[in-house]
Amino acid sequence: MTFPILGGNSAVSAGYSIDNSLRFxxxxxxxxxxxxxxxxxxxxFTFSTWLxxxxxxxxxxxxxxxxQSSFDAVRINSDDTLDIRFNDNAFTVRTNRVYRDVxxxxxxxxxxxxxxxxxxxxxxxxxxxxxxxxxxxxxxPTQNYDTSFGVSGQEYQVSTNTWNDDQxxxxxxxxxxxxxxxxxxxxxxxxxDSTSGIWxxxxxxxSYGSNGFKLDFSNSSNFGEDFSGNDNDxxxxxxxxxxxxxxxxxNNFCTLNSTRGAIGSNGNNxxxxxxxxxxxxxxxxxxxxxxxxxxxxxxxxxxEVFYVSSGNDGGxxxxxxSGLDIGAYPGKTANGYGYDSYGSGLKIHNNSSSSYGSSYGxxxxxxxxxxxxxxxxxxxxxxxxxGQAFSGIDSSLGWGFSYGTGYLNTIVVNFGQDSSFAGNKxxxxxxxxxxxxxxYYAPPSGYLALCTQNLATALSPTIDxxxxxFNSILYTGDGNSGGARNITGVGFQPDxxxxxxxxxxxxxxxxxxxxxxxxxxxxxxxxxxxxxxxxFTSFDSDGxxxxxxxxxLNGNGDTYVAWNWKASGSTASNTDGINASTVSAxxxxxxxxxxxxxxxxxxxxxxxxxxxxxxxxxxxxxxTSGTNWAFITTAIDGTDDYxxxxxxxxxxxxxxxxxTTTTFRSxxxxxxxxxxxxxxxxxxxxxxxxxxxxxxSTDGTFIYTGFKPAWVMIKRTxxxxxxxxxxxxxxxxxxxxxxxxxxxxNGEYDDPTDNLDFVSNGFKLTTSNARDNASGGTYIxxxxxxxxxxxxxxxNTAR
Numbered sequence: 156m157t158f159p160i161l162g163g164n165s166a167v168s169a170g171y172s173i174d175n176s177l178r179f180x181x182x183x184x185x186x187x188x189x190x191x192x193x194x195x196x197x198x199x200f201t202f203s204t205w206l207x208x209x210x211x212x213x214x215x216x217x218x219x220x221x222x223q224s225s226f227d228a229v230r231i232n233s234d235d236t237l238d239i240r241f242n243d244n245a246f247t248v249r250t251n252r253v254y255r256d257v258x259x260x261x262x263x264x265x266x267x268x269x270x271x272x273x274x275x276x277x278x279x280x281x282x283x284x285x286x287x288x289x290x291x292x293x294x295x296p297t298q299n300y301d302t303s304f305g306v307s308g309q310e311y312q313v314s315t316n317t318w319n320d321d322q323x324x325x326x327x328x329x330x331x332x333x334x335x336x337x338x339x340x341x342x343x344x345x346x347x348d349s350t351s352g353i354w355x356x357x358x359x360x361x362s363y364g365s366n367g368f369k370l371d372f373s374n375s376s377n378f379g380e381d382f383s384g385n386d387n388d389x390x391x392x393x394x395x396x397x398x399x400x401x402x403x404x405x406n407n408f409c410t411l412n413s414t415r416g417a418i419g420s421n422g423n424n425x426x427x428x429x430x431x432x433x434x435x436x437x438x439x440x441x442x443x444x445x446x447x448x449x450x451x452x453x454x455x456x457x458x459e460v461f462y463v464s465s466g467n468d469g470g471x472x473x474x475x476x477s478g479l480d481i482g483a484y485p486g487k488t489a490n491g492y493g494y495d496s497y498g499s500g501l502k503i504h505n506n507s508s509s510s511y512g513s514s515y516g517x518x519x520x521x522x523x524x525x526x527x528x529x530x531x532x533x534x535x536x537x538x539x540x541x542g543q544a545f546s547g548i549d550s551s552l553g554w555g556f557s558y559g560t561g562y563l564n565t566i567v568v569n570f571g572q573d574s575s576f577a578g579n580k581x582x583x584x585x586x587x588x589x590x591x592x593x594x595y596y597a598p599p600s601g602y603l604a605l606c607t608q609n610l611a612t613a614l615s616p617t618i619d620x621x622x623x624x625f626n627s628i629l630y631t632g633d634g635n636s637g638g639a640r641n642i643t644g645v646g647f648q649p650d651x652x653x654x655x656x657x658x659x660x661x662x663x664x665x666x667x668x669x670x671x672x673x674x675x676x677x678x679x680x681x682x683x684x685x686x687x688x689x690x691f692t693s694f695d696s697d698g699x700x701x702x703x704x705x706x707x708l709n710g711n712g713d714t715y716v717a718w719n720w721k722a723s724g725s726t727a728s729n730t731d732g733i734n735a736s737t738v739s740a741x742x743x744x745x746x747x748x749x750x751x752x753x754x755x756x757x758x759x760x761x762x763x764x765x766x767x768x769x770x771x772x773x774x775x776x777x778x779t780s781g782t783n784w785a786f787i788t789t790a791i792d793g794t795d796d797y798x799x800x801x802x803x804x805x806x807x808x809x810x811x812x813x814x815t816t817t818t819f820r821s822x823x824x825x826x827x828x829x830x831x832x833x834x835x836x837x838x839x840x841x842x843x844x845x846x847x848x849x850x851x852s853t854d855g856t857f858i859y860t861g862f863k864p865a866w867v868m869i870k871r872t873x874x875x876x877x878x879x880x881x882x883x884x885x886x887x888x889x890x891x892x893x894x895x896x897x898x899x900x901n902g903e904y905d906d907p908t909d910n911l912d913f914v915s916n917g918f919k920l921t922t923s924n925a926r927d928n929a930s931g932g933t934y935i936x937x938x939x940x941x942x943x944x945x946x947x948x949x950x951n952t953a954r
Contacts, residue, residue: 384798483559587603
């Protein structure tokens, strides 16, 4: 797949582009205010904004009016839900969804029309084009209720309120509209991309009403300028021209990851500010570490780090694999490469240091040039090259910004969105070769800003819409006896369908097109293959067909989830291995279904058809009851480890070199019989298999995948525990708490404390449960999802 070289800060897809955002730092009490005249209507209005969050876990006002005694507001709550409230909380509509994704942009639309006779039609909240229907603590306004919006003399505030200075918004706002007197639809401001299905901005071309406004923050000398044609300009307070950035919903930039945190060796967090670009170490006695939100596997990338201040011994900056070695500076282990500010400027890798470049400290700007195409890392001090620091970096592992310090240091990072370093320097406005970014120094030749427009070119995503290759669907059984039941909505003809009844104890049912519709295996037991040909009769163009009243597939009133994978839709003979096989392979999605008969060789290999090295193999003897489901993976430490899908067993080491680009080594015994295998390879922006270490906290481990997960399976590796599965249909918003165990017949368990969040670039544990986040516990995961940015440069939204 090839991509155009870009010029200017415009979207690849030549669609609607938003060029600027405004950064709000909650510690600054930054705001935009205006006193309004009489409005068009006090009963009908629409508010639309794009926002990217910074700090989490506090009350933050997005839009409000005064006075306090009767204020109306759109507010993020301390539990990270969002609500709109009227008359000082007399009426409140609040989401159950939590907004804890800091790596991408949300689109929020609030539509108010109190003239509606149906209460739920009087206030509607939309997130990324979808109506919020799961609400908590909701009391709708009475019919024909007059809100405070539209009252002459009222002060409108963007980012905060006038009576509580410590509840200001923290993060970025872009393209903010207020439509006075008209109830609009979210499709007036955004649309789903026809290729990837991602919600994206579009140009609003409607009227605004007398008090309406459009703030696009393009005028750095007047951020409150109204572009609606009404001249309803706002006044900026505690905002400087340096708060304008190029991080927008159409070009999402890397920031520091407050979901990951600035983690201290004592378990506490350091402080992130200025739109997650500024890091403060608050305690000289504690070692702190922070990292970015994007960890690419190819391309040439440049960013800058400004040292606002440094302690006597400074810190270490460089790159690291996401989430590893918490509390370690980059370079302390094999998972990082660092440049030390202390002394003569040492370079460090795998806890081994050697001389490299100049020392650096307060008022210095360090440029970082990461070449993942050639596996090298170089540093620049105040635009003076210090030379190549490291070579031989394995780019396939994914590397990104990391910084660690045990001293009272403050740094500001610029990934290309702000060369003023949050106002600490005079912006120099240098862009990269593609015309993106705002750097203090011109990037070295060929190196680019770490933003989604450039990622679309460098990573060359082959899957724009992950739901075309994997999709979960939910359905309710109708108990139909003697008739066909067509289950639709998959979006493609599946080749592997895994069905589990959610509300009661029944076996898992696994069907695939290679074995033939109706031949069933159960992941929770070691039974041989069964015959359900009278129950599961076909794979169809948009799903599958069930017949009769099969209780574990179509029981009357029972609820089900079906996970569906797309292979090739046909089979082919494969002779790449010692053992011949019949393969249905989808190389684009990194998934194949392999059927073979185990021969008499003590060790045998089997062709998988993927054309690249797999990371996970799941296989089962179809003929013999009592044989376990083998699960083989290299995702833990790069060597082969195994457990059994139908048990709670911990993982153990097995014979090395199970996987090649063409074959896998069979885990089944000689002459064992007919075998089925499901084989998975990683695909950039779609699937990832890896490992992580738990921290035993509700502020749990963050796992970077590089895409928004749709399905995640987790298993503890160092001790016995269940295999647990989450998906984006049973929990359509964060937090995610509905679990199904692959090795148990139990129904779905809904954890009332939730378990994790799916976010735009990975998932975040929000539990201290041993099953997925014990302190020091080690875990394996499989994740499948939806690209962080599609091949046309459309960034995915925050979840």
